[in-house]
Amino acid sequence: MTNVAKRTFDTLVIGAGGGGLRAALQLADAECHVAVVSKVFPTRSHTVAAQGGINAALGNVSPDNWHWHMYDTVKGSDYLGDQDAIEYMCRSAAQLVYELEHAGVPFSRLDNGKIYQRPFGGQSREFGKSQATRTCAAADRTGHALLHALYQQNLRAKTHFFDEFYAVDLLKDADGYVLGVLAFEIETGEPLVIEARTTLLATGGAARIFQSSTNALINTGDGLGMTLRAGIPLQDMEFFQFHPTGIAGVGNLMSEAARGEGGYLLNAAGERFMERYAPNARDLASRDVVSRAIITEIREGRGCGERRDHVLLKLDHLGADVIKQRLPGIRELAMRFAHIDPIERPVPVFPTAHYMMGGIPTDRHGRVVAPAMFGPEEAVPGLYAVGECACVSVHGANRLGGNSLLDILVFGRAAGNHILEYLRDNPYPRETPPDALEVPLQRLRRWERPGKGETVYRIREEMRSVMERHCGVFRSGDLMTEGIRKVEELHDRLQHAVIHDRSKVFNTARIEALELENMMEIALAAIISAQARQESRGAHSREDFPERDDDHWLKHSLYFMEGRRMDYKPVRLKPLTAETFAPKARSY
Amino acid sequence: MRFSIYRYNPETDAKPYMRDYQLDIDASGKMLLDAILLLKAQDETLSVRSSCREGVCGSDALNINGRNGLACITPLSDLKEPIELRPLPGVPVIRDLVVDLSQFYHQYRAIRPYLVNQDPEPEIERLQAPEQRAELDGLYECILCACCSTACPSFWWNPDKFLGPAALLQAYRFLADSRDQATNERLDYLEDPYRLFRCHTIMNCVDVCPKGLNPALAIGKIRSLLVKRTI
Ligand code: SF4
Ligand code: SF4
Ligand code: FES
Numbered sequence: 001m002t003n004v005a006k007r008t009f010d011t012l013v014i015g016a017g018g019g020g021l022r023a024a025l026q027l028a029d030a031e032c033h034v035a036v037v038s039k040v041f042p043t044r045s046h047t048v049a050a051q052g053g054i055n056a057a058l059g060n061v062s063p064d065n066w067h068w069h070m071y072d073t074v075k076g077s078d079y080l081g082d083q084d085a086i087e088y089m090c091r092s093a094a095q096l097v098y099e100l101e102h103a104g105v106p107f108s109r110l111d112n113g114k115i116y117q118r119p120f121g122g123q124s125r126e127f128g129k130s131q132a133t134r135t136c137a138a139a140d141r142t143g144h145a146l147l148h149a150l151y152q153q154n155l156r157a158k159t160h161f162f163d164e165f166y167a168v169d170l171l172k173d174a175d176g177y178v179l180g181v182l183a184f185e186i187e188t189g190e191p192l193v194i195e196a197r198t199t200l201l202a203t204g205g206a207a208r209i210f211q212s213s214t215n216a217l218i219n220t221g222d223g224l225g226m227t228l229r230a231g232i233p234l235q236d237m238e239f240f241q242f243h244p245t246g247i248a249g250v251g252n253l254m255s256e257a258a259r260g261e262g263g264y265l266l267n268a269a270g271e272r273f274m275e276r277y278a279p280n281a282r283d284l285a286s287r288d289v290v291s292r293a294i295i296t297e298i299r300e301g302r303g304c305g306e307r308r309d310h311v312l313l314k315l316d317h318l319g320a321d322v323i324k325q326r327l328p329g330i331r332e333l334a335m336r337f338a339h340i341d342p343i344e345r346p347v348p349v350f351p352t353a354h355y356m357m358g359g360i361p362t363d364r365h366g367r368v369v370a371p372a373m374f375g376p377e378e379a380v381p382g383l384y385a386v387g388e389c390a391c392v393s394v395h396g397a398n399r400l401g402g403n404s405l406l407d408i409l410v411f412g413r414a415a416g417n418h419i420l421e422y423l424r425d426n427p428y429p430r431e432t433p434p435d436a437l438e439v440p441l442q443r444l445r446r447w448e449r450p451g452k453g454e455t456v457y458r459i460r461e462e463m464r465s466v467m468e469r470h471c472g473v474f475r476s477g478d479l480m481t482e483g484i485r486k487v488e489e490l491h492d493r494l495q496h497a498v499i500h501d502r503s504k505v506f507n508t509a510r511i512e513a514l515e516l517e518n519m520m521e522i523a524l525a526a527i528i529s530a531q532a533r534q535e536s537r538g539a540h541s542r543e544d545f546p547e548r549d550d551d552h553w554l555k556h557s558l559y560f561m562e563g564r565r566m567d568y569k570p571v572r573l574k575p576l577t578a579e580t581f582a583p584k585a586r587s588y
Numbered sequence: 589m590r591f592s593i594y595r596y597n598p599e600t601d602a603k604p605y606m607r608d609y610q611l612d613i614d615a616s617g618k619m620l621l622d623a624i625l626l627l628k629a630q631d632e633t634l635s636v637r638s639s640c641r642e643g644v645c646g647s648d649a650l651n652i653n654g655r656n657g658l659a660c661i662t663p664l665s666d667l668k669e670p671i672e673l674r675p676l677p678g679v680p681v682i683r684d685l686v687v688d689l690s691q692f693y694h695q696y697r698a699i700r701p702y703l704v705n706q707d708p709e710p711e712i713e714r715l716q717a718p719e720q721r722a723e724l725d726g727l728y729e730c731i732l733c734a735c736c737s738t739a740c741p742s743f744w745w746n747p748d749k750f751l752g753p754a755a756l757l758q759a760y761r762f763l764a765d766s767r768d769q770a771t772n773e774r775l776d777y778l779e780d781p782y783r784l785f786r787c788h789t790i791m792n793c794v795d796v797c798p799k800g801l802n803p804a805l806a807i808g809k810i811r812s813l814l815v816k817r818t819i
C-alpha cells in the first residue's frame with residue numbers, strides 16, 4: 001500500500017446528503033464505527049435545495065393510504081418501477097416522516113398541530129379518482145429542514161465526518177469484495193485510504209451533464225463514475241427528468257409546490273393549456289407530461305416573451321399571504337433570478353434537467369446488484385447505494401414530485417439496517433491487496449501531466465450543450481446517433497486535456513477535472529441507453545417511436561462502460577403483498 | 589468589468605496579494621458567482637467554493653467590496669468597480685477565497701444543535717400549533733454561511749470564547765422549539781461572561797445576513813430568557 005495514509009472504520013458512507021446521513025444515523029445509533037466522506041461540508045449537499053416536500057399517506061388533510069400512493073408511484077413510473085420496492089417505500093413512508101418530525105424537522109403545521117400536507121403532481125385518492133393531499137412540507141424549504149436535522153442528529157450520534165474529502169475510486173479485491181475507497185483531502189491534496197467492511201454510495205445525481213439544470217454545481221455523479229470503473233453497470237440511464245418549471249434562462253427551480261398550492265401555467269394566448277393535455281389533473285399531471293406539453297406549446301408558436309421561448313407560471317391569484325407563508329423560498333428565487341415578484345406577476349418557466357431516475361442498480365435493501373454467474377441481480381459484496389445515485393427502482397421512467405426525499409429516507413434506513421446484518425455476518429475485515437491502489441492513484445497522477453492541451457472547462461461546456469441538444473425532452477434516433485459520436489469525441493479529447501493548477505492545496509481545478517471524467521462516462525451511458533430504447537416511456541420520449549411498447553421494452557436497461565454495451569433485465573412486477581398493478585394506458 | 593481579487597497560495601506565496609482581472613460580461617441579470625466562474629475558466633488557479641448557485645447551501649460567502657455576502661445572489665450590476673473580492677475576514681485563509689471555518693463549526697456543535705426530548709416517542713408526530721411553529725421562522729432557515737460571525741467584532745477578538753451570532757441564533761432555534769425539553773441545560777451553558785455576553789449589539793450580523801435573519805434579536809431573546817429565569 002506504499003505510503004498512503006490509511007484509516008479503518010466498520011462502515012463507510014460516501015456522500016452527506018439526506019440518503020447518506022439517514023444511513024449514517026442508523027449505523028451510528030447502532031454503535032457502529034461509521035465514517036462519512038463528503039466533498040462539501042454536509043449541509044451544502046444538494047438535498048438542501050429540495051423545496052416542495054415528502055410524500056407519505058398520513059391522511060392529515062384528507063383520508064389516504066399507502067396503497068393509493070403505491071398506485072400513483074407505479075403509474076407515474078410508467079410501469080417501469082419495481083413494484084416490490086415501491087410497495088416497501090410507500091408502506092414505510094408514514095413512519096419515516098414521523099421519525100423525522102421526532103428528530104426535529106420544523107414541519108409546517110395544520111391548525112390541529114399535525115404536519116402540514118399539500119397536493120402535488122401525480123398524487124391521487126382511490127387509484128386515480130381525485131387529487132390527494134399527501135406531500136408533507138416545511139414551507140418550501142423541506143430539503144433544507146430535513147438535511148440540517150439529519151446532520152444535527154448525526155452530530156448527536158457522533159458520526160465521524162471527513163468533510164471536504166474527494167472520493168476517487170472504490171478499492172476491490174480479487175473476489176470482488178469492495179473494501180473501501182481511495183480519497184484525498186481537498187485542503188491538503190493528501191491521498192487517504194479509508195478501509196471499511198461496507199461502502200455505501202450516496203453521491204447524488206448528475207443532472208449537471210445538461211447545460212440547463214436545476215441542480216447544484218456539485219451534482220456531477222461521482223459515485224456513478226466510480227461504479228462504472230469498478231465494472232458494475234448503470235441502470236435505466238436514459239431516464240432523466242426535466243422539471244417543467246425551471247426559471248427560463250437560468251434554470252433555478254420553481255417547486256411543484258407552486259402548482260400544488262394552486263398556481264398554473266399559461267401560454268402566450270393567456271390560455272391555461274394543461275387543460276388540453278391532462279383534463280383531470282391539469283397542472284398537477286406528472287412532470288414528464290407537463291414538460292412535454294410546455295415544449296409542444298412553444299414549438300407550435302404559443303410560447304411567451306419576445307422570443308416565444310417559455311411559458312408563464314401564474315401565482316398572483318393565490319394572494320400575498322399564501323405566497324409568503326407557503327412559498328417564501330420560491331418567491332425569493334423568483335425575485336432574485338427573474339426579477340419578478342410572483343405576488344404581482346407570473347414567472348417565465350421552461351423545462352429544465354432536474355433528476356436522474358436511473359443509476360446504480362440496487363435491491364430494496366440498498367445492496368448494489370449486477371449480473372454475475374447466476375442471474376442479473378447478484379449482490380456485489382460490501383457495496384451499497386441509496387438515493388439519486390441509486391436505481392432501486394422506485395421511480396421507473398418518471399419520478400413523482402415528493403418521492404425523492406422519501407426515497408432517500410426509506411432506502412437510507414433500509415441500507416443502514418442491511419449493513420448492520422452484513423457486518424454481523426462478516427466480522428473480520430479482508431486484506432486490501434497491495435495492487436488495489438494502483439489504478440486509482442494513476443487516475444490522480446494523470447492530472448499532474450505538464451504541457452499543453454485543452455481546458456477542462458471548454459470540454460465540459462461542449463459536452464453539456466451536446467447533451468442538451470441531442471438528448472433533451474424530445475429525442476430521435478438520428479439526433480442521438482450524432483450526439484453519441486460527439487460525446488465520444490469529447491471523451492477522447494478529455495484524455496488529452498490538462499490543468500494548469502499544480503498546487504496540492506485546495507486545488508479546485510483538479511476536482512473539476514475528476515468530476516468531468518465522471519460526467520463524461522455518465523453522458524455516454526445516458527445517450528447510448530437512450531438511443532437503444534426504441535419506445536417512449538415516462539421521461540424518455542422518442543419522436544420516432546412515440547408509443548410505449550410493453551411487448552419489447554418493459555424491461556430495465558443496463559449500461560456497461562467496457563465496450564459501451566447494453567444489456568437488459570426484467571421489471572419486478574410482483575409487489576411484496578399487494579396485487580400487481582398491470583401496465584395500462586397512462587392518462588392524467 | 590474590473591475585479592481585484594485576493595490571492596494567496598501557502599505553497600508558493602510568501603504573503604497574500606491582490607490581483608487584477610478583466611472580464612467581458614454583460615452584467616444585467618448576472619450574479620457575481622457567474623462572473624467568478626468565468627474568471628476561473630480563464631485562470632483555473634483561482635480557488636473558491638460554490639455549490640447550489642442560488643443562496644441555499646452557504647458555500648460561497650465572501651467579502652465583496654468590503655461587505656460579507658453570498659456571491660451567487662449578489663447581482664453583478666449592483667457592484668462598484670473594481671469589484672474587490674476577499675476571503676471572509678477574521679478566519680484563517682486556506683487559499684485564495686477559501687477560508688478555514690473549523691472554529692465556526694466548532695461553535696455550532698458546542699450549542700448542541702439538535703432537538704432534545706426525553707418523552708417516549710409517540711406513534712405519530714408530536715403536535716405543534718401553527719403559532720408555536722411560527723416561533724421557528726427566521727431561525728431554522730440559517731444556511732451556516734458564516735457571513736454574520738465573520739463580520740462580528742466580538743467574534744474576531746474572542747473566537748475561542750464567544751459563540752458568535754450564527755451559533756447563538758441556532759441556540760435560540762432550539763430554545764424556541766415547543767418540542768425541545770433542554771431549556772435549562774441550554775441556558776446553563778449560555779450563562780457565561782463570554783459565550784453569550786460578549787455580544788455588544790453592534791448589529792453587523794443583522795446587516796450582512798443574506799437570508800435576512802436577525803441573530804441580534806435572537807441573542808436578545810436568550811438574554812431575556814436568562815433574566816426571566818433568575819426571578
Ligand atoms: S450584534 Fe452581537 S453578535 Fe451581532 S455582530 Fe454585533 S456583537 Fe456580534
Ligand atoms: S445567520 Fe445568516 S449570515 Fe449567519 S450563518 Fe446563518 S444564514 Fe449565514
Ligand atoms: S453557492 Fe450555495 S449559497 Fe451560493
